Amino acid sequence: MAPRPSAQELDKRLPRYHQVREMLSAEIAARRWKPEEAIPSETEIASVHQVSIGTVRKAIDSLVAHGVLERFQGKGTFVRRPDFGSSFFRFFRFATVGGVARVPVSRILKREVTPLTNVVAAALKLAVGTPAIRFSRLRLIDDRPLVLEDIWLPHARFKALLAIDPREFGDLWYPLYEENCGVMVASAQETLSAEAVSAKNARRLKLEAGEPVIVIERVAMSADRQPLEWRQSRGAASEFRYQVEIR
Amino acid sequence: MAPRPSAQELDKRLPRYHQVREMLSAEIAARRWKPEEAIPSETEIASVHQVSIGTVRKAIDSLVAHGVLERFQGKGTFVRRPDFGSSFFRFFRFATVGGVARVPVSRILKREVTPLTNVVAAALKLAVGTPAIRFSRLRLIDDRPLVLEDIWLPHARFKALLAIDPREFGDLWYPLYEENCGVMVASAQETLSAEAVSAKNARRLKLEAGEPVIVIERVAMSADRQPLEWRQSRGAASEFRYQVEIR
DNA sequence: TAGTGGTCTAGACCACTCC
DNA sequence: GAGTGGTCTAGACCACTAA
Numbered sequence: 390m391a392p393r394p395s396a397q398e399l400d401k402r403l404p405r406y407h408q409v410r411e412m413l414s415a416e417i418a419a420r421r422w423k424p425e426e427a428i429p430s431e432t433e434i435a436s437v438h439q440v441s442i443g444t445v446r447k448a449i450d451s452l453v454a455h456g457v458l459e460r461f462q463g464k465g466t467f468v469r470r471p472d473f474g475s476s477f478f479r480f481f482r483f484a485t486v487g488g489v490a491r492v493p494v495s496r497i498l499k500r501e502v503t504p505l506t507n508v509v510a511a512a513l514k515l516a517v518g519t520p521a522i523r524f525s526r527l528r529l530i531d532d533r534p535l536v537l538e539d540i541w542l543p544h545a546r547f548k549a550l551l552a553i554d555p556r557e558f559g560d561l562w563y564p565l566y567e568e569n570c571g572v573m574v575a576s577a578q579e580t581l582s583a584e585a586v587s588a589k590n591a592r593r594l595k596l597e598a599g600e601p602v603i604v605i606e607r608v609a610m611s612a613d614r615q616p617l618e619w620r621q622s623r624g625a626a627s628e629f630r631y632q633v634e635i636r
Numbered sequence: 637m638a639p640r641p642s643a644q645e646l647d648k649r650l651p652r653y654h655q656v657r658e659m660l661s662a663e664i665a666a667r668r669w670k671p672e673e674a675i676p677s678e679t680e681i682a683s684v685h686q687v688s689i690g691t692v693r694k695a696i697d698s699l700v701a702h703g704v705l706e707r708f709q710g711k712g713t714f715v716r717r718p719d720f721g722s723s724f725f726r727f728f729r730f731a732t733v734g735g736v737a738r739v740p741v742s743r744i745l746k747r748e749v750t751p752l753t754n755v756v757a758a759a760l761k762l763a764v765g766t767p768a769i770r771f772s773r774l775r776l777i778d779d780r781p782l783v784l785e786d787i788w789l790p791h792a793r794f795k796a797l798l799a800i801d802p803r804e805f806g807d808l809w810y811p812l813y814e815e816n817c818g819v820m821v822a823s824a825q826e827t828l829s830a831e832a833v834s835a836k837n838a839r840r841l842k843l844e845a846g847e848p849v850i851v852i853e854r855v856a857m858s859a860d861r862q863p864l865e866w867r868q869s870r871g872a873a874s875e876f877r878y879q880v881e882i883r
Numbered sequence: 884t885a886g887t888g889g890t891c892t893a894g895a896c897c898a899c900t901c902c
Numbered sequence: 903g904a905g906t907g908g909t910c911t912a913g914a915c916c917a918c919t920a921a
Contacts, residue, residue, distance in 0.1 A: 404909060430887060441911045446888090454701075462888045463918035578881055583830040583848045583873035601830045601848030601873065626830035626848065631878075634825055651890060677906060688892045693907090709907045710899035889917075898908075 405440050409448035412438065414457060417468055420573075424470035428458070431466075456576075471563075471575060493535060497555040498593075499525040502544060509541045512608050513616045520544035522551065527593060534594045536624040546570055546617070563609075572617055577609045583626055590623060601626035652687050656695035659685065661704060664715055665859035667820065671717035675705070678713075704822070704859070718810075718822060740782060744802040745840075746772040749791060756788045759855050760863045767791035769798065774840060781841045783871040793817055793864070810856075813864070822859040826852055830873055837870060848873035 403411075413434075416422045429437070435445045449466060452458040459467045504518040524540040540562075542550070549569040558565060563574045586594065586602045596602070602623045609618040650658075660681070663669045676684070682692045696713060699705040706716045751765040771787040787809075789797070796816040805812060810821045833841065833849045841849070849870045856865040 406909075427887095432887090441913085443912085444910060447909085449888095460888065461919085463886080463920080465887060465919095576881065578879065581828070581878040582876055583850055585846075585848050599832075599846055601832050603830055629829055631828040632825065634823065653890075674906095679906090688894085690893085691891060694890085696907095707907065708900085710901080710905080712900095712906060884921085885919105886921105887917100887919075890915085892912105892914075895911075896909085898906100900904105900906075902904090 406444045406447040406451075409434070409438050409440060409445060410451050413448060413452060417457065422468050424468045424573075427465035427467050493528040493530050493560070495558070495560045496527045496529065497524060497558060498527055499523075500551075500555055502551070505541065505543075509619045512606075512619045513541070513543060515543060522547055524555075535628065536622050537590060537593055538623075539621045541619040542617070546572060566617070573611060574609045574617060575611055576614070577607050580606045581631065582606075586623070594623070594625065596625055603629040653691045653694040653698070656681070656685050656687060656692060657698050660695060660699060661859055664704065665820075665822075669715050671715045671820075674712035674714050740775040740777050740807070742805070742807045743774045743776060744771060744805060745774055746770075747798075747802055749798070752788065752790075756866045759853075759866045760788070760790060762790060769794055771802075782875065783869050784837060784840055785870075786868045788866040789864070793819060819864055820858060821856045821864060823861070824854050824856045826854045828852055828878065833870070841870070841872065843872055850876040 413428070416428070422428050428434075431442050431445045431449070435442045438445070449458060449460070453460055453466075456469060456471070459469045461467065501523050502520055503523050505513065505515055505521045507517055509521070510517040510519060521544050522542045524538070524542075526538040526540060527534055528536040528538070547566070547570050550565075553569065566572045566574065582604045583601055584604055585599045586596050588598055590596075590602070591598050591600065594602070603626050605622045605624075607618075607620045607622070608616050609620070610616055660675070663675070669675050675681075678689050678692045678696070682689045685692070696705060696707070700707055700713075703716060703718070706714045708714065748770050749767060750770050752760065752762060752768045754764055756768070757764040757766060768791050769789045771785070771789075773785040773787060774781055775783040775785070794813070794817050797812075800812075800816065813819045813821065829851045830848055831851055832846045833843050835845055837843075837849070838845050838847065843849070850873050852869045852871075854865075854867045854869070855863050856867070857863055
């Protein structure tokens, strides 16, 4: 049997466009090219890496397909800033007044430091009992509760959040993580399921006991796929709708 | 304002790879190239359509990305046979014995000819009241009911199904459509939601009254995106789990 | 007008499959 | 060995954006 190639050897056996893609995503992960900024032009990248433009295009194609970059003809290629604030709400259809979508308001119900439970520790790939910051948050439209969230963050990385008054958190949390904790959320894995609402959650969401709720469990990750945040959201199933295309 | 271009004019303004892609999918939709068969080689397609290989590759790339074609180095490019039998069941996790997945059995509860209702007619893009064939089907594992399905098919296209004994339908319906009605399902749009189970469905699914169920509404389409079948499936939410990757 | 990405060419060589 | 797709080149011209 042939000897197993080392990481470096393997790298050279990879197609050139693959190597270029790795170098591009390294620049982005290292934040040398920042979100909303244009990366160098295709011709420049081609000359830097000593490959033809077609090869650079293939590398960029792949990153565009994965949602890392965005192209605009005549303007350039830009690093995408993922915005999950809206992605979650894609799933829910909200009450609208005159066809205008309403913006949900956040209310933090609780903030505490507590050890990680089994399930959350496994999802965050940390030891059970590791100190964590836990938030309970309610999102409302017109004072009507819509989504109840249970958010867990490792204390070590996120302790800066404890110094901030929860009333100043605002509605978008991921920019907050970036500014205060130097942590950027790049992707997330969500798992959808449903259950009958518990008595406690029914009160907080103003639902009848036993009404069905959708449960969305999310693990948010950095660009190199380290788990950062665990979150479980519950909302009335009657407000929920999700579309998939199957081929 | 410039006059709106006709379909033909528009076609010529489209990029060549786009035109080639349309011609390729037309061959597939017309079943001149059948599922599991290899299509002509890239060089042949290039010479037939008088474009370079790179352009053909770009057209094929797009169809591969959409799951219409499949490439195998050294062998050729093949028309994919979509298999939805399994795709639905991706969403449900089933009881397994010794880690082996069980195969669900189908039981047809009802077959009738009836006019299309509002909702179904809209989804199938037909007039309300158009005659349709409606099936009620239960899928079970070990005599335990799992999924209840309500299936609607336009009578005009599918009348051949009325000549077949429902007990001979088997578990895979899309091949049946293909053989008896000359209709090929190429893709589907599914919408997931949840509700409290109705009294009638609770009896059929052997659930407690009011237990949450997942509702999957599917419109199955031909290669040229004509709606063919409307289907609504219900299963206990406790059996349901669905994962999404967000970027 | 200069610079960007979008499309396209007409080849080349390689890796793989099948006979 | 013949034929397939996989990778790659070194350009070209076009459409679009912004100064």
